[in-house]
Amino acid sequence: MAPGLGAMGEKPAAATTTKHLCVGSMASGLREVYESGRTKDMEWRQSQLRGLIRLLTDKEEEIFDVLHEDLGKHRGESFRDELGILVKSVKYTLQNLKKWAAPEKAEAPLVAFPATAMVVPEPLGVVLIFSCWNLPLGLALEPLSGALAAGNAIVLKPSELAPSTAAFLAANLPKYLDSRAVKVVLGGPNVGEELMEHRWDKVLFTGSERVGRIIMTKAAKHLTPVALELGSKCSCIVDWLDGERDRQVAVNRIIGAKWSTCAGQACIAIDHILVEEKFAPILVELMKSTLKRFMAKPGGMARILNEKHFQRLSAYLEDTKVAASVVHGGCIDPKTLTIEPTILLNPPVDSDVMTEEIFGPILPIITVKKIEDSIAFLKSKPKPLAIYAFTTNESLKRRIVEETSSGSVTFNDAVVQYALESVPFGGVGHSGFGQYHGKYSFELFSNKKAVFKRSFLIEFMFRYPPWDDSKIGTLRHVFSYSYILLFLTLLGLRR
Amino acid sequence: MMAAASSMEAEVAALRARYAAGRTRAAEWRAAQLRGLLRMATEMEAEVCHALHADLAKPHTESYVHEISLVKSSCKFAVKNLKKWMKPKKVPASLMTFPSTARVTAEPLGVVLVISAWNYPFLLSIDPIIGAIAAGNAVVLKPSEVAPATSSLLAELLPRYVDGACIKVVEGGIAETTALLDQMWDKIFYTGNGKVGRIVMASAVKHLTPVVLELGGKCPVVVDSNVDLHVAAKRIAAGKWGCNNGQACTAPDFIVTTKSFAPKLLEALEKVLEKFYGNDPLRSSDLSRIVNSNHFNRLKGLMDDQMVSDKIIFGGQRDERQLKIAPTIYLDVPLDSAIMKEEIFGPLLPIITVEKIHESFALINSMTKPLAAYLFTKDSNLQDQYETSISAGGMLVNDTSVHLTNQYLPFGGIGESGMGAYHGRFSFEAFSHKKAVLVRGFAGEAKARYPPYSPAKLKVLKGVLKGNLGVMIQAILGCPRGK
Numbered sequence: 001m002a003p004g005l006g007a008m009g010e011k012p013a014a015a016t017t018t019k020h021l022c023v024g025s026m027a028s029g030l031r032e033v034y035e036s037g038r039t040k041d042m043e044w045r046q047s048q049l050r051g052l053i054r055l056l057t058d059k060e061e062e063i064f065d066v067l068h069e070d071l072g073k074h075r076g077e078s079f080r081d082e083l084g085i086l087v088k089s090v091k092y093t094l095q096n097l098k099k100w101a102a103p104e105k106a107e108a109p110l111v112a113f114p115a116t117a118m119v120v121p122e123p124l125g126v127v128l129i130f131s132c133w134n135l136p137l138g139l140a141l142e143p144l145s146g147a148l149a150a151g152n153a154i155v156l157k158p159s160e161l162a163p164s165t166a167a168f169l170a171a172n173l174p175k176y177l178d179s180r181a182v183k184v185v186l187g188g189p190n191v192g193e194e195l196m197e198h199r200w201d202k203v204l205f206t207g208s209e210r211v212g213r214i215i216m217t218k219a220a221k222h223l224t225p226v227a228l229e230l231g232s233k234c235s236c237i238v239d240w241l242d243g244e245r246d247r248q249v250a251v252n253r254i255i256g257a258k259w260s261t262c263a264g265q266a267c268i269a270i271d272h273i274l275v276e277e278k279f280a281p282i283l284v285e286l287m288k289s290t291l292k293r294f295m296a297k298p299g300g301m302a303r304i305l306n307e308k309h310f311q312r313l314s315a316y317l318e319d320t321k322v323a324a325s326v327v328h329g330g331c332i333d334p335k336t337l338t339i340e341p342t343i344l345l346n347p348p349v350d351s352d353v354m355t356e357e358i359f360g361p362i363l364p365i366i367t368v369k370k371i372e373d374s375i376a377f378l379k380s381k382p383k384p385l386a387i388y389a390f391t392t393n394e395s396l397k398r399r400i401v402e403e404t405s406s407g408s409v410t411f412n413d414a415v416v417q418y419a420l421e422s423v424p425f426g427g428v429g430h431s432g433f434g435q436y437h438g439k440y441s442f443e444l445f446s447n448k449k450a451v452f453k454r455s456f457l458i459e460f461m462f463r464y465p466p467w468d469d470s471k472i473g474t475l476r477h478v479f480s481y482s483y484i485l486l487f488l489t490l491l492g493l494r495r
Numbered sequence: 496m497m498a499a500a501s502s503m504e505a506e507v508a509a510l511r512a513r514y515a516a517g518r519t520r521a522a523e524w525r526a527a528q529l530r531g532l533l534r535m536a537t538e539m540e541a542e543v544c545h546a547l548h549a550d551l552a553k554p555h556t557e558s559y560v561h562e563i564s565l566v567k568s569s570c571k572f573a574v575k576n577l578k579k580w581m582k583p584k585k586v587p588a589s590l591m592t593f594p595s596t597a598r599v600t601a602e603p604l605g606v607v608l609v610i611s612a613w614n615y616p617f618l619l620s621i622d623p624i625i626g627a628i629a630a631g632n633a634v635v636l637k638p639s640e641v642a643p644a645t646s647s648l649l650a651e652l653l654p655r656y657v658d659g660a661c662i663k664v665v666e667g668g669i670a671e672t673t674a675l676l677d678q679m680w681d682k683i684f685y686t687g688n689g690k691v692g693r694i695v696m697a698s699a700v701k702h703l704t705p706v707v708l709e710l711g712g713k714c715p716v717v718v719d720s721n722v723d724l725h726v727a728a729k730r731i732a733a734g735k736w737g738c739n740n741g742q743a744c745t746a747p748d749f750i751v752t753t754k755s756f757a758p759k760l761l762e763a764l765e766k767v768l769e770k771f772y773g774n775d776p777l778r779s780s781d782l783s784r785i786v787n788s789n790h791f792n793r794l795k796g797l798m799d800d801q802m803v804s805d806k807i808i809f810g811g812q813r814d815e816r817q818l819k820i821a822p823t824i825y826l827d828v829p830l831d832s833a834i835m836k837e838e839i840f841g842p843l844l845p846i847i848t849v850e851k852i853h854e855s856f857a858l859i860n861s862m863t864k865p866l867a868a869y870l871f872t873k874d875s876n877l878q879d880q881y882e883t884s885i886s887a888g889g890m891l892v893n894d895t896s897v898h899l900t901n902q903y904l905p906f907g908g909i910g911e912s913g914m915g916a917y918h919g920r921f922s923f924e925a926f927s928h929k930k931a932v933l934v935r936g937f938a939g940e941a942k943a944r945y946p947p948y949s950p951a952k953l954k955v956l957k958g959v960l961k962g963n964l965g966v967m968i969q970a971i972l973g974c975p976r977g978k
Contacts, residue, residue, distance in 0.1 A: 035860070040883075076948025076956065084960035106903035117901055122886060124909070201910070213700050220696035223689060223710075225914040228703065246937045256945050293947075300946035379515070401932055403517075405602060408931035413592065416933070419960075422586035423597055423931035428604070429681065433705035435929065447909045448916065450889035451882055452898035456723035456873070464733055465771040465781040467556035475560055 026155070026183060027198050030126045033181050034153040040123055041151075042101065048148040048177050049094045052141065055176040056087050059168075063137060066164035070136060071262060072303030081261065082138040085419050090145045092421045092438065097149050100442045108452070115454045121446040123151035124225075125201035130192060130215070132206040133305060134265045134359075136162035139206045139229075140169060144182070146441025152202075153181040157195060159207075160188045161305060193218070200224050202445055206267075207231075209430060227434020227444055230427055231357045232384035232407075233271040236414060237374045237400070239391035240279045250390040250412070251286045255294055257388070257414030259341045263302045264361045265309070267431075268386045268415050271358050274374035277367040284343060284365065288328050291341050303337065304360065310337045313360040316353040317342070325364075371396065378404045383429030388414040407431055500674045503665070507635070507678045510606050510661065514633040519603065519661050522581055526574055528628045528657045532621060533570040535656040536563050542648060543617050549644035550616060551739060552784035552819075561738065562618040565900060569622050572902045572919055573629045580629065580923045588933065590967055591959055595935040601927040603631035604705075605681035610672065610695070612686040613641035613786055614742045614840075619709075620649055623684045624662065626922025632682075633661045637675055639687075640668040641786060673698075680704045682926060686744075688838075689911055707915030707925050710908055711838045712865035713748035716895065717855045717881065719872035720756040727871045727893070728763035732771060734869075734895025736822045740783040741842040742790075744912075745867045745889075745896045748839050751855035754848040761824065761846065765809055768822050776821040777814050785818045785841065794820055794841040802832040803845075810842075830858075852877065856884045864888075864910035869895050888912055 038044060056063070063083055064075040106117040127147050131140035140158050147154045156173070158166035170184040185191060189211075196203070196215060199222035205215045206229040219226045236254060241247050258270045275283055294300055304310045314332050317323055322344060323330070329342035344364040347353055353364055368374050371391070378387065378400075385407040389400055401409055407427040410417050417423060421438030436444045463475075518524065536543070544558040583600035607627050611620035620638050627634045636653070638646040650664040665675060676683075676698035685695045686709040699706050716731060735747045752760055772779040785791040791813075798804065798811065803825055810823035825845040828834055834845055849855055852872075859868065868887035872878060878892050888908040891898045899906050899918065907916025917925045943955035958966025 074946070074948045076946070076953050079953060079960075080944065080956050084956060088960050088962070106901065108901060108903075112897065112901070117898075117904055119905060120882065125886075209703065212703065216700045216703070217697055220693050220700065223693060223696070223708070223911060223914070230703070249937045249940050252940065252945055260944075260946055294945055295947075297947035299948060397934070401600065401930075402520075405605075405928065406930065408933070410933040410935070412935040412937060413595075413933070416592050416935075417931055419591060420589050420597060420931075420933065422588070423599060423933065424929050425931070428928045428930075430703055432703070447886065447888075448905050449887065449909075450898055450901075450904035450906065451892075452890070452894075452901060452904060453878065453892040454894040454897070456726045456893060459726050459729075464729055465554070465556070465737060466773075466779070467554055467781050472556050472559060475556070475564070 023194055023198055026185075027126065027200075030153040030155065030181065030183065034123075034126050038178075039148075039151050039153050039181050042098065044178070045097060045101075045149055045151055046094060048182070049090055049097070049145060051176040052090050052145055052148070053087060053094075055172055056083060056090070056141075059172060062168060066168045067137065069164040070162040071134070071265075071305065072299075073262065074299040074302075077260060077262075077302065081418075082135055086138055086141050086145075088419070089142060089421060089437070093145055093149050093442070096439065097442075100149070100439055101151075103451070106450075112454060114457060115452065117453075118451045120449045120451050121150070121443075122449050124445055124447055126153045126155070127202040127204070127445055128155045128157065128195060128200040130157050130203070130205045130207065131159055132267075133159040133161035134262045134267075136165035137169075140165075143204050143206075143436060143441060143444075146436055147445040148177075148182070149442045150445035152445050155183045155185055155195070155200075157185045157187070157192060160186065198222070202227070204434065204436070204444065205229065212432065227426070227436070228432040229267070229434070230385075230430065230432040231267050231359065232382065232427065232431035233357050234268060234384045234386045234388065235374075235378055235381075236270040236273045237371065237387075237389040237391065238273055238275040238279065238283055239371045239389065239393055239396060240276055241390065241392070246392075247282070247286055248290070251283070251290045253413050254390070255287065255290055258363055259291070259301050259361050260294070261415055263304060264363070265302070265305060265359050266415070268418055269359075270363070270388060270414055271384075272354070272364040272366060274366050274368055274371075274377060276371045277369060280345065280365060280367045284327055284345065287343060291328070295341060301341065301361065304339060307337065309360065310334065310339070313339055313358075313362060316351075316358070316362060319347075319351050319353070322347045322351050322353055329361075372399070375399055375403055383407075383427070383431055385427045385431040386410065386414070386417065405429065500677065503671075503674050504678060506663065507606065510633045510635065510663065511679075513661055514603075514606050518658075519628075519631050519633050522577060524658070525628055525631060526577055528662065529570050529574045529577070529625060531656040532625065532628075533567055533574075535652055536566045536570070536621070539648075539652055542652075543645075546644040546648045547617060550613070550642040551742075551786055552782075553739060554781045554783065556781075557737065557739065557783065558617075562615055565618055566621045566625075568900075569625050569902065569918070569922075573625050573923070576920065576923075577629055580920060583932070590962065590964070592933070592935060593939050593967070595933060595939075597931065597933045600930050600932055601630070601923070602930050604926055604928055606633045606635070606679075607682040607684065607926055608635050608637065608675060608678075608680045610637045610675075610683070610685045610687065611639055613639035614739050614744075616642035616645035617649070619686045620645075623686070623917060623922065626917055627682075627684070627926045628657075628662065629923045630926035632926050635663045635665055635675065637665050637667070637672060640666065677701070682706070684915075684917075684925065685709065692913070707907070707917065708913040709744070709915075709917075710866070710911065710913040711744045711840065712908065712912035713835075713838055713862060714745060714865045714867045714869065715855070715859045715862075716747040716750045716869040716871065717852065717859075718750055718752040718756065718760055719852050719870070719874060719877060720753060720759075721873045721877075722871045722893075723873075724759060724763045725767075728760065728767045730894050731871070732764060732767045732822075735844055736768070736771070736782065736842055738896060740785070740820070740822075741844075742783065742786060742840050743896070745899060746840075747844070747869060747895055748865075749835065749845040749847060751847045751849060751858060753852055754850060757826065757846055757848045761808065761826070764824065768809075772822065776810070777812050777817070777819045782819070782821075785820055788815075788818065790841070791815065791818050791820070794839075794843065797834045797837075797839065797841075797843060798823070800833050803828040803834050806845075853880070856881070859885055864908070864912055866908045866912040867891060867896075867898070886910075888916070
């Protein structure tokens with residue numbers, strides 16, 4: 001039985017708050033724990049993952065409550081996007097952990113015979129995870145599960161902008177996990193900055209580009225390796241689709257990936273659509289009618305996070321040219337911080353709504369003459385976290401994959417790639433670097449140590465000085481793996 | 496300087512345009528470049544050895560074994576495996592998204608910068624660019640100005656052997672490097688020291704550029720008594736003084752052995768050193784010189800340090816005019832002396848003694864993580880313990896340095912010794928982006944995904960996410976009924 005679980009009668013450590021935070025002593029305490037070997041132990045890692053699963057199942061109702069408090073998410077959305085995926089993911093990690101942690105044999109060249117070569121995964125040590133407010137449970141616990149699986153000690157700093165979830169994590173992680181090796185630190189940007197004054201063996205940051213740069217700058221002082229999961233404008237190309245059924249399915253999925261995903265406040269939500277001008281009216285009509293159905297009951301869409309984001313989003317609509325492009329919705333209510341699902345048709349491409357990451361329930365639709373023109377549009381923009389395309393045209397699909405660059409590409413659906421453990425999740429270019437999910441989470445928090453073992457048997461004298469031409473000649477055979485020539489040379493049959 | 500910076504901007508922009516036009520993507524182009532580099536290393540062997548001798552007084556054999564042949568085998572390995580590495584990998588798609596297929600495809604990052612070091616100036620320039628080219632990128636190489644003969648040789652040769660429009664050499668010192676770091680890169684690969692490594696990473700923030708930093712550290716060698724002493728001594732000596740006279744990131748920095756074994760080890764090392772370099776090592780043509788007076792003075796400072804100068808037990812000869820220092824061994828220098836705190840990067844070898852060999856682990860763990868950790872022992876228990884207790888980029892048992900010749904092993908540091916790795920497939924991956932591609936059709940529509948949400952829908956979602964096949968089938972068939 002792995003040590004240190006609250007359930008075994010030990011008093012869990014209280015979560016630290018800004019008032020009592022002493023990062024230095026917390027970090028060195030964690031390092032001592034790590035160096036004792038506690039977190040490397042396979043049974044410990046498995047017990048932590050099981051503890052996480054128990055937390056997610058025992059506290060399901062409370063989780064729905066805090067996500068609703070923070071973001072107004074309906075439990076259906078919370079389960080689909082956060083809780084359900086997490087449980088599935090942690091189970092997958094638990095199933096595969098032994099395999100991932102096992103040393104991998106590598107080939108050793110014959111000249112090194114006898115020798116064994118291996119790549120041995122080892123934990124990095126003490127790692128720091130910053131999570132974001134929009135998927136406050138998922139973006140904290142998915143990386144946490146990877147760091148635990150890899151055998152690290154961990155500090156988690158949840159976003160203060162989702163305070164109920166942060167408090168929930170601070171209260172419950174010490175109960176279900178080994179509180180001596182996993183710490184939750186609450187607080188705002190100043191706490192984040194203080195944390196980054198110290199050296200960590202890895203930092204994973206999910207959030208905005210602006211803060212990502214601050215994190216990386218501070219990390220550079222200590223040569224702390226970082227992974228940055230940043231935002232971007234995820235484009236969705238919608239090709240001409242035949243048949244009512246396909247069209248309806250596409251629209252369902254588009255609406256699901258925009259308004260049903262934290263009201264568009266997600267790094268992988270559809271930011272805007274690119275569609276042929278002929279198809280645009282069909283698309284818009286179908287979207288309007290489907291939106292009406294989906295949003296018929298309250299709770300169909302999460303809340304805008306706070307006043308600041310409400311102002312930011314309302315400001316997009318205050319631009320007169322943008323306001324003129326509204327074809328659906330557009331109503332805002334400052335009292336309830338509500339913005340109804342809004343569709344824009346061809347707002348100016350240099351307007352703020354078309355240059356900044358929207359992160360909200362406003363969907364610009366940009367029309368192009370031919371659908372292939374959307375590829376040039378994509379290539380002119382910074383690389384996004386995801387590109388989506390609804391199409392049955394195989395040649396268009398191929399061109400999108402080969403000519404554009406993004407974290408990922410999904411055809412005929414959106415956002416679902418987040419739930420797939422077999423593919424890496426992460427950005428490229430301005431959308432970030434470093435990948436996780438599934439085995440990639442394990443690897444993100446591991447060091448792949450090369451281990452090469454030789455024996456004293458078989459010693460080649462031509463390795464050593466003093467040098468002369470015949471030694472060089474022999475070495476040439478070695479390096480071109482000319483084993484026969486080498487053999488003959490060793491036998492003295494060739495110079 | 497302004498003119499230089501803006502012309503650099505224009506050059507990088509031109510590279511970016513060529514990359515965007517798809518010039519570096521085709522497997523044929525990549526293979527052709529790699530073969531070009533292979534031809535260059537073969538045809539220009541004499542010229543390269545000559546430059547390396549000018550820069551470092553590197554013996555011809557070292558130049559051949561440690562630089563040219565490694566470049567050649569790296570090229571061949573990349574050409575052989577290129578198609579395999581480029582092929583997208585099918586991965587399981589989840590039943591949740593049925594029907595669907597998923598794959599991971601490697602795409603180039605774009606336009607990358609490789610900054611090389613002075614001690615293996617040919618190898619550390621070409622080896623990383625092999626990876627960058629194999630992965631389909633356009634490349635700028637900045638060789639080290641501290642090895643000027645090799646730098647200008649590379650600037651002259653590369654355009655003759657590879658596509659100079661997509662693979663460029665930019666020579667220069669701090670000013671040119673700073674101007675380069677100001678440009679936008681899709682990856683920066685730097686080999687050198689930790690101080691500059693920090694500057695590179697800080698510059699990379701500007702464009703959110705990911706970096707690989709191949710840095711240094713103090714590579715420890717633990718020598719147990721249960722060894723074939725003569726072979727061990729030779730391998731240690733070859734890894735230390737046979738590698739650019741200790742000026743190598745993987746050179747053994749210091750030895751830890753037991754008090755009782757130290758005299759035997761020392762005797763074996765002295766015997767080997769005499770065999771390798773004769774009685775007057777400063778006159779041996781098989782010993783590299785110290786690269787420049789800066790480093791010579793640095794090493795002189797380490798030797799003249801009062802804390803250690805009386806601990807010298809072998810060697811110590813030096814010739815300032817020729818910038819040569821002979822193999823020098825110290826016994827039990829204080830652990831807080833400069834020679835034990837900084838990376839030596841030279842021909843000075845401290846031997847630290849402990850009572851029991853296991854005490855070496857705590858000593859090593861009290862220092863920053865090294866690029867390589869070495870152990871000499873036949874005892875397999877000790878080998879296992881070393882492997883699990885010591886963290887390093889790489890570990891080698893019963894030899895030194897040779898692990899980096901194995902194309903199947905990742906080569907890179909951890910902590911202060913760096914981040915990222917390369918060699919073989921790892922080079923290709925260092926310069927690639929693994930893009931996930933998920934392909935669905937319009938079938939398999941699960942209404943339970945969408946609002947308005949209901950308890951019945953939630954039940955279906957739970958079943959689906961738990962992998963409950965029966966529930967999934969129901970979901971695909973369109974349950975729950977209605978909206």
